[in-house]
Amino acid sequence: MPEPLVAARPLVRGLVGDKAGAWDLAGELPADLLTDLGARGLLCAQVGTEYGGLGASSLANGEFTAFVGGLCSSLRSVMTSQGMAAWTIQRLGDAGQRAEHLRHLVSGGLAAVAFSEPDAGSDLSAMAATITPDGDDVVVTGRKVWTTAAAYADRIVVFGRYGDGAAAVVVPVSRPGVRVTRVADPLGCRAAGHANVELTDVRVPAGQVLGGTGQSLPLLVTAALAYGRMSVAWGCVGILRSCVEAVGAHARERRQFGTALIEHQLVARHMAELYADERSATLACAHASRCWDEGSPDMVAATVLAKYTGSRHAARGAATAVQVLASAGARDGHAVARAYRDAKLMEIIEGSSEICQLMLSRHALAADYS
Amino acid sequence: MTEQTTAETGVPTPAEIESHLLEFLEARTKSAVSPDLDLFASGLVSSMFAMELVVLLEQRYGVAVVGGDLKLDNFRTVQRITELVLRLRDA
Ligand SMILES: Cc1cc2nc3c(=O)[nH]c(=O)nc-3n(C[C@H](O)[C@H](O)[C@H](O)COP(=O)(O)OP(=O)(O)OC[C@H]3O[C@@H](n4cnc5c(N)ncnc54)[C@H](O)[C@@H]3O)c2cc1C
Numbered sequence: 001m002p003e004p005l006v007a008a009r010p011l012v013r014g015l016v017g018d019k020a021g022a023w024d025l026a027g028e029l030p031a032d033l034l035t036d037l038g039a040r041g042l043l044c045a046q047v048g049t050e051y052g053g054l055g056a057s058s059l060a061n062g063e064f065t066a067f068v069g070g071l072c073s074s075l076r077s078v079m080t081s082q083g084m085a086a087w088t089i090q091r092l093g094d095a096g097q098r099a100e101h102l103r104h105l106v107s108g109g110l111a112a113v114a115f116s117e118p119d120a121g122s123d124l125s126a127m128a129a130t131i132t133p134d135g136d137d138v139v140v141t142g143r144k145v146w147t148t149a150a151a152y153a154d155r156i157v158v159f160g161r162y163g164d165g166a167a168a169v170v171v172p173v174s175r176p177g178v179r180v181t182r183v184a185d186p187l188g189c190r191a192a193g194h195a196n197v198e199l200t201d202v203r204v205p206a207g208q209v210l211g212g213t214g215q216s217l218p219l220l221v222t223a224a225l226a227y228g229r230m231s232v233a234w235g236c237v238g239i240l241r242s243c244v245e246a247v248g249a250h251a252r253e254r255r256q257f258g259t260a261l262i263e264h265q266l267v268a269r270h271m272a273e274l275y276a277d278e279r280s281a282t283l284a285c286a287h288a289s290r291c292w293d294e295g296s297p298d299m300v301a302a303t304v305l306a307k308y309t310g311s312r313h314a315a316r317g318a319a320t321a322v323q324v325l326a327s328a329g330a331r332d333g334h335a336v337a338r339a340y341r342d343a344k345l346m347e348i349i350e351g352s353s354e355i356c357q358l359m360l361s362r363h364a365l366a367a368d369y370s
Numbered sequence: 371m372t373e374q375t376t377a378e379t380g381v382p383t384p385a386e387i388e389s390h391l392l393e394f395l396e397a398r399t400k401s402a403v404s405p406d407l408d409l410f411a412s413g414l415v416s417s418m419f420a421m422e423l424v425v426l427l428e429q430r431y432g433v434a435v436v437g438g439d440l441k442l443d444n445f446r447t448v449q450r451i452t453e454l455v456l457r458l459r460d461a
Contacts, residue, residue: 092437165441212438218417219424219440226421297426300418359418366398 004054005064008042012068020072021333023191029074034152037075039108043082046227047090051102058292062234062285069238070245073342074191076238078110080231081149085111085157087227092168092210092220101170104155111170112153113228114144114197115221122355124221129160129199131167137203140171144197148349151182151193158199159220162209166217168224170208177202188341226300228350229307230292233285236310236346239339240278243321246336247274250325261324270320277313284309301363308356314343382431387455391448394426405448420445427451433458 015033023029037043045061047053056064061083069076082105089101105111120126129142142160150156156178159168173180183194251262251271261267288306291299318339322329329336347353382390388405395403399414409415415423423445424435433455435444444454 092440094437211436211440215438215440216417216442219420219442219445222417222421223424223440295425295429297422297429299425300422304418359416362416363418366400368397 005045005056005060009067016071024338025333027190029191034110035108038110041106043079044086044105047086047102047106053106058289062289065231065234066238069235070242074189076235077189077192078149080228081112083231084113084228088157088168088224091223094211097210110153111155112147112150113157114147115159116145117143118145131160131162131169136206138206138209140169140199140202142199146183146194147197149193150180150195150197162213165214166220167213167215168210171202171204175202188345225350226303229303232346232350233306233310236314237281237285239314239343240281240317242335243317243339244274244278247271247321247324267324270324274317274320277317281310281313304356304359311346312353315347318343384452388448388452391451408446427455431455
């Protein structure tokens with residue numbers, strides 16, 4: 001793992017401290033925390049050193065993402081958005097756009113990525129937002145919903161229709177016609193700055209449109225989501241690890257019927273299942289990250305599998321953790337209560353469990369075990 | 371001297387690229403694939419699979435499929451994919 005990501009752990013642990021619960025209750029992360037971590041390149045650690053980034057591998061960044069996710073899923077969600085924005089710019093942008101936007105993202109700038117609309121959730125082909133050329137500008141119009149980190153971001157990568165095809169455009173939030181409204185009281189990742197983004201005739205220079213035109217929406221979305229899925233999957237590993245620690249500590253300490261909870265076999269089974277869930281999620285993520293780092297085509301399916309496994313295991317594991325902590329974990333703000341709410345949402349975003357199942361079922365048809 | 375083979379130059383010929391691709395596609399789809407078969411109309415290729423092809427081309431031929439080249443049309447047939455590789459390789 002590159003040195004900066006190792007050194008970053010005590011730093012992040014210090015900055016988060018015991019405040020994740022309070023941030024969750026308040027629904028807000030401190031702005032200076034985000035700009036500080038952003039300026040250190042830690043919110044999107046895979047950005048290359050040529051842009052001032054840390055140049056981390058997927059595996060190293062994944063382990064770091066799990067570390068942050070174990071402390072605070074809201075902060076990890078902001079990392080997922082920032083990293084997905086960076087990856088989208090890397091993948092779709094030209095050399096000049098990469099230089100400009102990636103540098104911005106590792107020097108304190110914050111970005112979000114907006115696909116979803118009121119009528120386009122799982123079915124992004126129903127996307128209605130438009131990006132229309134007009135002289136040297138493009139005009140962006142549409143309604144985006146549930147954009148993670150949009151409440152903190154200064155730039156939003158907006159996906160929309162462009163002629164017969166599709167495009168992604170980087171929209172500065174300060175432009176006239178951009179309205180960002182927080183989603184009130186999200187079930188989980190409450191401090192991640194989810195917001196609805198209304199774009200009314202927003203004019204930006206055509207040079208903000210990433211890459212060429214005439215691209216295909218499904219391929220653009222698939223390319224962009226790959227990073228988001230990997231990041232969510234590792235974040236779920238973090239959720240599971242925080243649950244393993246919380247359950248372990250509680251089950252050793254708490255005594256009922258004259259003995260520590262862990263001595264009751266039914267509780268021990270909870271501990272074992274939770275641990276097995278964490279380990280298998282970790283293995284799925286590590287495999288996908290290695291495929292990513294090797295540039296293997298298997299990374300596409302491995303990433304979906306990691307996201308599917310990670311989120312399902314996290315949702316199940318967090319429910320188990322609440323069960324074992326019982327009243328001790330039954331208040332909002334507590335680590336396992338947050339895990340329970342945060343993990344459930346991970347089964348919905350970046351391709352719900354059902355959408356992942358549809359993709360995996362098709363992939364399974366090609367399985368060859370010979 | 372001009373008739374160099376792959377073994378000498380290390381650079382796959384268009385015919386070799388096409389046959390590599392056919393091999394990969396047939397293994398992954400368990401169906402017969404011809405160079406001009408419309409992979410999307412035939413239902414053999416999803417956008418997830420197209421992304422696999424993107425990564426495959428990048429790994430095997432050292433090209434970068436980015437920006438405006440990320441369109442499904444470039445992946446519609448094995449012939450088109452081969453043309454894409456040749457164009458990116460010469461760029
Ligand atoms: C915490 C959170 C953060 C988010 N962050 C972002 C963000 O940063 N950017 C962004 O663009 N969006 C974001 N979203 C939106 C998210 O991507 C969508 O919620 C998600 O794609 C699902 O869409 P939907 O909520 O409209 O559900 P729907 O698409 O209406 O689905 C409802 C249910 O039907 C199932 N379903 C739908 N279609 C099928 C099918 N064909 N077969 C079987 N089952 C199906 C789904 O799996 C789900 O269970 C976020 C959402 C949440 C909750």
